[in-house]
Amino acid sequence: MTDPDRITACWTDIKAAPIPDLRSLFRDDADRLAGHVVEEAGLRFDFSKTHLTETTLSAFEALAQAVDFNGKRAAMFAGEVINVTEGRAVEHTVERGEGNPDSVAAAREHKVRMRTLIDAIEAGALGEIRHILHVGIGGSALGPDLLVDALARHADRYDVAIVSNVDGVALEDAMARFDPAFTLLVIASKTFTTTETMLNAASAIAWMTQAGVDDPYGQVIALTAAPDKAIEWGVDETRILGFSESVGGRYSLWSSIGFPAALALGWDAYEALLEGAAAMDRHFRHADARDNAPLRAAFVDLFYARVMACQTRAVFAYDQRLRLLPSYLQQLEMESNGKSVKADGSPVDGPTSAITWGGVGTDAQHAVFQLLHQGTHVVPVEFVAVTEPGDTLDPAHHQTLLVNCFAQGAALMQGRENAADPARAYPGNRPSTTILIDELSPHTLGALIAFYEHRTFANGVLMEINSFDQFGVELGKEIAKSIEQNGAQGFDPSTMALIERALG
Numbered sequence: 461m462t463d464p465d466r467i468t469a470c471w472t473d474i475k476a477a478p479i480p481d482l483r484s485l486f487r488d489d490a491d492r493l494a495g496h497v498v499e500e501a502g503l504r505f506d507f508s509k510t511h512l513t514e515t516t517l518s519a520f521e522a523l524a525q526a527v528d529f530n531g532k533r534a535a536m537f538a539g540e541v542i543n544v545t546e547g548r549a550v551e552h553t554v555e556r557g558e559g560n561p562d563s564v565a566a567a568r569e570h571k572v573r574m575r576t577l578i579d580a581i582e583a584g585a586l587g588e589i590r591h592i593l594h595v596g597i598g599g600s601a602l603g604p605d606l607l608v609d610a611l612a613r614h615a616d617r618y619d620v621a622i623v624s625n626v627d628g629v630a631l632e633d634a635m636a637r638f639d640p641a642f643t644l645l646v647i648a649s650k651t652f653t654t655t656e657t658m659l660n661a662a663s664a665i666a667w668m669t670q671a672g673v674d675d676p677y678g679q680v681i682a683l684t685a686a687p688d689k690a691i692e693w694g695v696d697e698t699r700i701l702g703f704s705e706s707v708g709g710r711y712s713l714w715s716s717i718g719f720p721a722a723l724a725l726g727w728d729a730y731e732a733l734l735e736g737a738a739a740m741d742r743h744f745r746h747a748d749a750r751d752n753a754p755l756r757a758a759f760v761d762l763f764y765a766r767v768m769a770c771q772t773r774a775v776f777a778y779d780q781r782l783r784l785l786p787s788y789l790q791q792l793e794m795e796s797n798g799k800s801v802k803a804d805g806s807p808v809d810g811p812t813s814a815i816t817w818g819g820v821g822t823d824a825q826h827a828v829f830q831l832l833h834q835g836t837h838v839v840p841v842e843f844v845a846v847t848e849p850g851d852t853l854d855p856a857h858h859q860t861l862l863v864n865c866f867a868q869g870a871a872l873m874q875g876r877e878n879a880a881d882p883a884r885a886y887p888g889n890r891p892s893t894t895i896l897i898d899e900l901s902p903h904t905l906g907a908l909i910a911f912y913e914h915r916t917f918a919n920g921v922l923m924e925i926n927s928f929d930q931f932g933v934e935l936g937k938e939i940a941k942s943i944e945q946n947g948a949q950g951f952d953p954s955t956m957a958l959i960e961r962a963l964g
Contacts, residue, residue: 462924463526470523471810475767477515482873482889485513498753501739501907504896505753509873510760510840511768511891520759521749523922529755532921537745539563539706543928544803550928551704552711552913556734556906558741566704567715574701574716577681578723581644586679586699590619591638594720595631595660596648597624598791600683603713603909604648606788607721610781610905611729613850618644620724626656631663640671646681648717650709652689655937661693683716708928710791711913729902736906744914754914760893761919764840765811774832775818778845778865781900785844786818789912796916796927803926812923818842822864833872833886841892843869844908848899869894 486492486508496508512520524530535542539549539560554563555571581589594604601624608620621634645664649657661680668676682690682700685707690700703715713721714734722730744754764770775786797813819828821843832839845865849858875888897904920927943951943959951959 461531462528466526467523467924470519470526471766473519474516474523474763477513477519479511479768480513482509482511482891485511495750498747498751498756500743500747500753501736502898502901502904503753503907503911504894504898505757505911506894506896507756507760509869509892509894510763512760512763516763517750517759520762520922524749524755527921527924529918529921533745533917536917537741543708543926545926545929545931548928549706550708550711551706552708552714553738553741553910555703555707555714556738556741556910558738558745563704563706570701570703570716574719574722575727577699577701578719578727581723586644588642589644589679590642592618592620592644592646592720592723593634593638593664594620594622594646594648595624595657595664596622596683596717597626597654597656598795599709599712600624600648600650600654600657600717602710602784602788602791604718604720606784606909607713607718607733607905608724609784610900611733611902612721612724613781615724615726617726618724620720622720623660624656626659628663631660635664635667640668640673640676643668644679644681645676646683646720647690647695648683648719650685650703650705650712652682652684652686652693655940658693681719683719709930710795713909725902732902733906736901736903736908737910738906739903740907740910740914744910754911755918757893757911757915758918758922760840760891761814761915762922764838764891765814768838769811770838770840771811771815772837773814773816773840773842774828775816775842775844776821776824776865776868777818778821778843778861779850779900780820781850782844782846783820786816788909789818790816792912793916793919795930795933797920797923797925798932799925802924804924808923808925810923812925813919814840821845821868822861825864825868829868832890838890841869841872841890843892843894844897845894846897846900850900865894868892 493508498505536550537553537559539551541547542550551559551563553559554567557564601622605622621637623631623634647657647661665676677694680695680699682695684690685703685705687700687702691697701716701719707715714737744752749755775789777783777785793816794813799812800808802808831837832841843865845862851857869892872890872892873888875886878885917927947959
């Protein structure tokens with residue numbers, strides 16, 4: 461049970477604790493590094509360049525007890541209804557074998573069906589397939605896109621294009637690369653009613669038909685929690701891969717939504733991805749707060765959002781293969797925790813999700829790091845780097861990449877005085893976290909993504925909000941449908957003028 465009075469007292473303690481200069485933390489504690497690094501599943505999490513002290517860590521641990529963090533975490537893994545506004549369990553972890561045993565068994569049956577269909581495709585049951593055209597949006601696209609871009613760059617199994625934008629330019633660009641006779645159309649939609657996805661799917665079918673494909677629907681795979689809708693649309697039941705309603709869209713890459721990645725990477729790699737995530741699940745379930753990487757990261761997040769009033773958090777992947785990670789995290793974190801009410805419907809009493817943004821090193825150094833080092837905004841920075849290179853070029857490439865990554869973190873903290881020329885002064889005392897991955901593999905990428913999922917959950921629990929609904933996206937969709945049906949009627953003058961000017 462939560463203890464409201466104790467929660468208030470914990471936040472008072474957290475906000476009242478002195479905030480030391482980062483440089484003094486290292487100067488005064490020779491063993492600081494040992495107490496602020498967590499290693500798990502081939503990942504090293506270095507939180508030492510953050511302002512958390514023994515005092516604030518203890519206060520956050522007390523907060524976790526006051527909000528019944530352990531109980532809420534256990535409830536999630538037990539398959540209890542923790543998405544209270546939608547009356548659902550939250551069971552993405554069962555897709556990798558961790559959680560309610562009955563749900564794990566059901567997820568395993570879905571995996572067997574997916575493996576069987578992949579085996580059939582590879583055996584030529586759907587004809588010769590060279591290309592995969594995956595249409596979806598939100599979690600139905602961001603997760604598969606990240607996996608394929610990160611892990612299948614050098615795979616020669618299939619050409620893969622993942623299209624989410626309803627802008628026809630995006631779909632035309634993808635179709636221009638492929639021969640429709642050898643293309644597998646994969647439609648990913650939890651409800652099989654998503655406007656953008658279904659319009660893209662219909663246009664892809666038209667493209668196949670116009671090219672003379674005899675049976676375009678025979679080259680369609682549906683990934684959905686609403687199989688009846690897929691059958692009604694025209695997909696054969698044998699080519700529908702389902703998943704549970706209790707798997708949220710932005711957490712769904714582990715389910716049938718991950719089909720294009722499993723097909724592009726091969727089943728062994730896909731299973732390694734799931735096992736890496738399961739390893740992080742076990743760590744999150746059993747590690748104490750101090751040594752629990754997702755919970756510790758949530759402590760850091762809330763310290764900067766609620767104590768130091770930092771409105772954004774920047775994530776920079778110093779590895780080209782992880783270039784889509786910041787985009788993936790934007791949905792995961794901001795759609796989950798961008799809320800203004802608690803799970804009980806009462807107003808929140810502080811900032812919730814930070815605005816997540818970022819880019820790829822070293823490109824970002826020549827674009828936005830000016831603000832990070834010398835601007836008036838204090839932005840907590842997260843660096844993600846990989847020890848083993850992903851290329852076969854001169855080792856100087858990867859060495860230069862890593863040196864730049866580590867130098868940026870050091871410079872943000874260290875700073876440099878310059879009384880004679882203030883324009884060349886660096887204030888320093890700016891926080892960063894570094895996640896160092898031994899080798900980018902399906903296993904470690906699975907663990908990394910699961911870390912971010914659990915971190916998001918931990919933030920939500922500590923803020924007492926429901927991280928698993930997303931009603932904020934509904935109003936705009938409703939208005940868009942109203943415009944399509946009724947035109948420029950009943951809106952503000954600005955909106956009406958835009959509709960009349962652009963749509964006639």
